[in-house]
Amino acid sequence: GQQVMQIPQYQHVQEGEDFTTYCNSSTTLSNIQWYKQRPGGHPVFLIQLVKSGEVKKQKRLTFQFGEAKKNSSLHITATQTTDVGTYFCAFRNTGNQFYFGTGTSLTVIP
Amino acid sequence: GAGVSQSPSNKVTEKGKDVELRCDPISGHTALYWYRQSLGQGLEFLIYFQGNSAPDKSGLPSDRFSAERTGGSVSTLTIQRTQQEDSAVYLCASRNPDRGAVTLHFGNGTRLTVT
Numbered sequence: 001g002q003q004v005m006q007i008p009q010y011q012h013v014q015e016g017e018d019f020t021t022y023c024n025s026s027t028t029l030s031n032i033q034w035y036k037q038r039p040g041g042h043p044v045f046l047i048q049l050v051k052s053g054e055v056k057k058q059k060r061l062t063f064q065f066g067e068a069k070k071n072s073s074l075h076i077t078a079t080q081t082t083d084v085g086t087y088f089c090a091f092r093n094t095g096n097q098f099y100f101g102t103g104t105s106l107t108v109i110p
Numbered sequence: 111g112a113g114v115s116q117s118p119s120n121k122v123t124e125k126g127k128d129v130e131l132r133c134d135p136i137s138g139h140t141a142l143y144w145y146r147q148s149l150g151q152g153l154e155f156l157i158y159f160q161g162n163s164a165p166d167k168s169g170l171p172s173d174r175f176s177a178e179r180t181g182g183s184v185s186t187l188t189i190q191r192t193q194q195e196d197s198a199v200y201l202c203a204s205r206n207p208d209r210g211a212v213t214l215h216f217g218n219g220t221r222l223t224v225t
Contacts, residue, residue: 006152033212042201042216043153088152090214096207097166098143098214100153 004029004089006101014109019076021104023089031091032065032072037103038085046074079108112136114217116202122223123192131187131220133202141205142185143214144177148198156200159185160207192224 004025013019023032031050035043047056049065049072056063062075076083089101115134123129135142144156155169159179170176174192179185189196199221203214 031212035214042218043203043214044216045213048212090153092212095166096141096160097155097158097168098203099155100145102152105150 003099004091004101006089006104008104009102010105010107012107012109013079015081016078019079019083019106021074021087021089021106023072023074023101025070025091028069029091030069030094032069033090033092033098034063034072034074035088035090035100036085037088041085043088043100076106079106081108081110084108114202114204114215116200116217116220118220119218120221120223122225125194125224126191128188128190129192129222131189131200131202131222133185133187133204133217135183135185135202135204136206136215137183138208139204139206139215140182141207142179143203143205144185144187145201145203146171146198147201147219153201156187189222192222194224197222197224 004023006023033048034046037043047063052069053067054065060077064073086103086105088103090098092098117132140161142159145153147153157177158166174190177187199219201216201219203216205214
């Protein structure tokens, strides 16, 4: 079945360091979404990318969609303790099913 | 307006018992999804409802799992003869495709523990 893989599964960083999570698919995707789930919380939508090579920024967060539309990344500059959580990529297929990646759990050490 | 509401928030049941989990989507959202999240794991797609169309049940792990959506609004996920491996957080999400919205809005989930 369709799936996306995320790496790393876990990441511990010192506050102020940068963080990147990667999402990879074996097939071309028409779109990629990113969600954040705080500890004990539910996933919250961050952004959607649809164009080849697209780059979008939200404050310290930078999202990229690969040229081949098979991979995506989320980069956080100068992490803060509020960035703690699990970051998921997801895509919506033509049947309107949403498939989620395995997630990257980010721990920020103050 | 109110977000997606799920109940109960926690459920502890004995192995072999049946459980019902409820999801009340955002008003006007015609698309409703159920996911399962095991401890420290990703989100596993279970079932998808869109309006009055037949649901997409392709993610249900066994015939012990079923779901209904009455009146195009509230949905109930039923797990019969629960097993310990069913222990997980069950998340419901809704979306308003009629406005071309691409965002899933999640509830806070039901944490199911099977003892």
